[in-house]
Amino acid sequence: MSKLATPQVRTVLYEGPGSAPLDGEERARLLAALLDKGFAVTSLREARELTVRTLDVLMIAGRFTGPAPAFHGTAPVHFCEIGGRDAAAVADAAEALRTEVGAARAGAWKPWFPVIDYRRCTNCMQCLSFCLFDVYGVSAAGKIEVRSQDNCKTECPACSRVCPEVAIMFPKYRHGPINGDQVSQDDIRREVMKVDISALLGGDVYGLLRDRTAKAKSRFSKERDDDRALKERQNCLAKLQKEMDIPMEVIASLPSPDEIRVKAEQAAQRARDARAASEAL
Amino acid sequence: MILYCHCAFAKVVPPEAKQAVLAQLAASGAEFEAVPDLCEMSARRDPRLGELAASGELRIAACYPRAVRGLFEAAGHRLADSAQIFNMRATAPEQLAAELTAGSA
Numbered sequence: 577m578s579k580l581a582t583p584q585v586r587t588v589l590y591e592g593p594g595s596a597p598l599d600g601e602e603r604a605r606l607l608a609a610l611l612d613k614g615f616a617v618t619s620l621r622e623a624r625e626l627t628v629r630t631l632d633v634l635m636i637a638g639r640f641t642g643p644a645p646a647f648h649g650t651a652p653v654h655f656c657e658i659g660g661r662d663a664a665a666v667a668d669a670a671e672a673l674r675t676e677v678g679a680a681r682a683g684a685w686k687p688w689f690p691v692i693d694y695r696r697c698t699n700c701m702q703c704l705s706f707c708l709f710d711v712y713g714v715s716a717a718g719k720i721e722v723r724s725q726d727n728c729k730t731e732c733p734a735c736s737r738v739c740p741e742v743a744i745m746f747p748k749y750r751h752g753p754i755n756g757d758q759v760s761q762d763d764i765r766r767e768v769m770k771v772d773i774s775a776l777l778g779g780d781v782y783g784l785l786r787d788r789t790a791k792a793k794s795r796f797s798k799e800r801d802d803d804r805a806l807k808e809r810q811n812c813l814a815k816l817q818k819e820m821d822i823p824m825e826v827i828a829s830l831p832s833p834d835e836i837r838v839k840a841e842q843a844a845q846r847a848r849d850a851r852a853a854s855e856a857l
Numbered sequence: 858m859i860l861y862c863h864c865a866f867a868k869v870v871p872p873e874a875k876q877a878v879l880a881q882l883a884a885s886g887a888e889f890e891a892v893p894d895l896c897e898m899s900a901r902r903d904p905r906l907g908e909l910a911a912s913g914e915l916r917i918a919a920c921y922p923r924a925v926r927g928l929f930e931a932a933g934h935r936l937a938d939s940a941q942i943f944n945m946r947a948t949a950p951e952q953l954a955a956e957l958t959a960g961s962a
């Protein structure tokens with residue numbers, strides 16, 4: 577099951593009728609404590625309907641002075657009296673509720689994935705052809721989309737480098753324009769000159785990986801020389817890692833050369849089909 | 858409506874910026890939505906993003922506007938051009954805090 581299809585506990589800080597308001601500092605402490613533990617906080621001054629995924633759970637926190645306010649919506653509601661509790665204790669109560677309902681643990685997945693700037697994207701499908709982890713898909717309207725965010729390899733921005741339009745962002749990346757900063761003329765020039773990564777590495781990236789890992793493998797099997805095979809693999813991958821900023825762990829977790837070949841062919845075929853389908857529309 | 862992103866699972870937003878914005882938000886008395894990680898919400902296609910995108914005058918404190926707009930779009934909700942996005946990665950904390958809550962209380 578996708579890591580994203582698990583229930584979430586969402587908290588509401590209710591300060592409307594039937595509840596005494598907090599002062600600014602208390603509110604700030606409570607907010608920070610809940611957010612640090614990964615809980616969203618909706619601040620409300622009146623009870624009203626909230627849109628919540630049906631699998632989620634609401635925890636309504638307040639300093640209640642009368643009967644609990646009525647909330648309408650589809651999610652199960654739990655009330656949490658915060659009078660006499662400090663911010664950490666309220667965050668602990670939310671955590672206990674999270675355990676009770678089997679909700680996702682905060683930070684279990686670092687949300688790292690590509691985001692497409694459709695104002696730049698030309699639907700060329702290079703990203704779809706490139707990604708070995710099935711992160712990309714094509715919508716019913718033939719448009720490229722990021723479909724399986726949680727398949728993406730944390731800290732790996734490689735597909736943004738193959739996009740000829742600088743249209744792929746990773747919001748948590750260190751540098752612009754991949755982090756979403758403005759795309760400058762220089763960035764565009766760089767893309768044009770590209771280091772068309774393939775050229776830089778002397779051919780198709782996965783081809784290179786395949787050949788080099790295969791070479792390393794055969795040497796390994798012939799000479800049974802562990803260290804040498806490993807060194808060979810590391811040398812050739814280091815260049816790839818450096819140019820594309822791919823973490824070593826990601827390279828280490830790549831599928832076997834045979835699987836790479838099959839996956840790369842499948843992805844390229846999907847891209848060709850998607851292009852043909854969108855041209856036929 | 859104000860949406861604040863705490864970027865809780867990465868170290869890309871300076872803590873001083875987050876502290877200043879949170880303190881201002883808490884002191885303003887305005888209603889707001891504070892989320893641990895807008896990226897994760899987008900990946901989950903959280904319907905709350907649609908509600909926020911449709912909530913009229915939306916002000917967002919997060920990171921680069923191009924990324925924030927892309928995250929809403931990826932979740933199936935286009936942000937109105939009028940939505941204001943404040944970049945906590947690149948704006949001075951005091952300036953951010955003052956502009957985000959100006960006029961709302």
Ligand code: SF4
Pocket residue numbers: 692696697698699700701702703704720738739740741742743744
């Ligand atoms: S490589 Fe870039 S331009 Fe091409 S489809 Fe992917 S995001 Fe769009």
Ligand code: SF4
Pocket residue numbers: 747748862863864865867869870893894895896897919920921924925928
């Ligand atoms: S939207 Fe920006 S600030 Fe928010 S979690 Fe993502 S990278 Fe961090």
